[in-house]
Amino acid sequence: MGHRCCSKQKVKRGLWSPEEDEKLVKYIATHGHGSWSSVPKFAGLKRCGKSCRLRWLNYLRPELKKGCFSALEEQVIIDAHRILGNRWSQISKHLPGRTDNEVKNFWNSRLKKKLMAQGLDPKTHNLIPSHQRAANKVACNISPSNQQPFSIISQDSKMKDVSMEINPPILTLASPYPSNSSAQPSMLQTTTSLPLPSSCYDNNPSLIWNVNTQNSYDSSLFPCVSFIENSLVSPSSSTSVNPTGFGLLDEDCFWSCGNIVEPFEAARLFEGMRSQDQENQLNKICDTQIVDKNKGVHDNMDAPFDTSIYDLELVDSKLFPGSMCRDLSSMDDLSWNF
DNA sequence: AAAGCCTCCAACCGCATTCAG
DNA sequence: TCTGAATGCGGTTGGAGGCTT
Structure with a gap:
């Protein structure tokens, strides 16, 4: 049984030989792929079009990056x-x-195992209760000092509270305030299972991050976190950033990824929902040091991707009260398509 | 040395979606 | 509007190569 697309012809399967690769590359270089189903015929390959397409997309395309994933790419994936x-x-x-x-x-x-080793559920990115981890025989002899700042905010708020009780978070939410500041809400000292303060979602934020200011991670590994942290605690920004430790990014803000700066359009989810006041507030926020609305996240293009931590369901639940189980397929509309 | 186990990744499979007639 | 073909996508598989015993 072959692919339906090529059931009438005998097709070769398995690994591609260098000769086949060469034929395919030559053909596409001169003719383009056009209709994939006709590529094997014209390129002289005994493969089905689907297989040619896959080979080209996954292996032969010149723009493909070879080699190991960088720490930055790893963080982006997570x-x-x-x-x-x-x-x-x-x-x-x-x-x-x-x-x-x-x-x-x-x-x-790799990453799945890495998260599990850190006591995080790779599906939800929640902390796994310690007894469950033991049951799963997942090695988790990681001390707080070497935990990396992965998500501690749950996508499933029902689970979140349970896991937090059993297994207090290793990371704490950021506070833009000095620890002795009387303005600092006490809850910020404690856990991640925070109700989203109205000051946060009033703006219909597209993106929320939390930042650890407690220096419990190795900032050399995540210098970008330090960057945002510093921005948050800087006097010029602390007034415009909501006092939750969350930051906001407007839809026009950019996501800096190495040398590549890409527009971050997640906010489209909330497009049309903002009032003019809200727009103004967001603009104000984006005018701070945190993000440069027009140019990108910040001037330092060498600064790596920020380890922003998003909780879209939480945002969702606040923005769309009573729809906790809202279909997240709408995520596609977030236009992560740059 | 070799058998068994494990990891990684290229490729396949089948379903969903899009497109064209 | 319907239908079949083409394409896109995510889950799964199988084999090569490395590691352990």
Whole structure:
């Protein structure tokens, strides 16, 4: 049984030989792929069109990046996966030169295990209760000092509270205030299972991040976190940033990824929902040091991707009260398509 | 040395969606 | 509007190569 697209012809399967690769590359270089179903015929390959397409997209395309994933790419995948789930194609769009297949394989072979070793559920990115981890025999002898700042905000608020009780978060939410500040809400000292303060969602934020200001992570590993942290605590921004430790990004803000600056359009989810006042507030926020609305996240293009931590369901639940189970397929509309 | 196990990743499979007639 | 073909996507598989015993 072959592919339906080529059931009438005998097709070769399995690994591609260098000769086949050469034929395909030559053909596409001169003619383009056009209709994939006709490529094997014209290129002189005994493969089905689907197989040719896959080979080209995943291996032969010149713009593909070879080699190991960088720490930055790894973080992008984790953050994107937290929002998008197994939408590998969407996730790979944030990683120039990487294919969905590559990202998927990397996730399944490495990142999933890494998260589990850190006591995080790779599906939800929640902390797994310690007894469950023991039951799963997941090694978790990680001390707080070497935990990396992955998501501690749950996408499933029902689970979140339970896991937090059993297994207090290793990371604490950021506070833009000095610890001795009387303005600092006390709850910020404690856990991640916070109700989203109205000051946060009043703006219909497209993106929320939390930032650890307690220096419990190695900032050399995540210098970008330090960057945002510093921005948050800077006098010029602390007044315009809501006092929750969350920051806001407007739809016009950009996501800086290495040398590539891409527009971050997640806010489209909330497009049309904002009043003029809200728009103004967002503009005000974007005018702070945190983000440069027009140019990008910040002037330092070398600063790596920020380890923003999103909780879209939480945002969702606040923005769309009573719709906790809202279909997150709308995430596609967030336009992670740059 | 070799058998067994494990990991990784290229490729396949089948379903969903889009497109064209 | 319907239908079949083409394309896109995510889950799964199988084999190559490395590691362990």
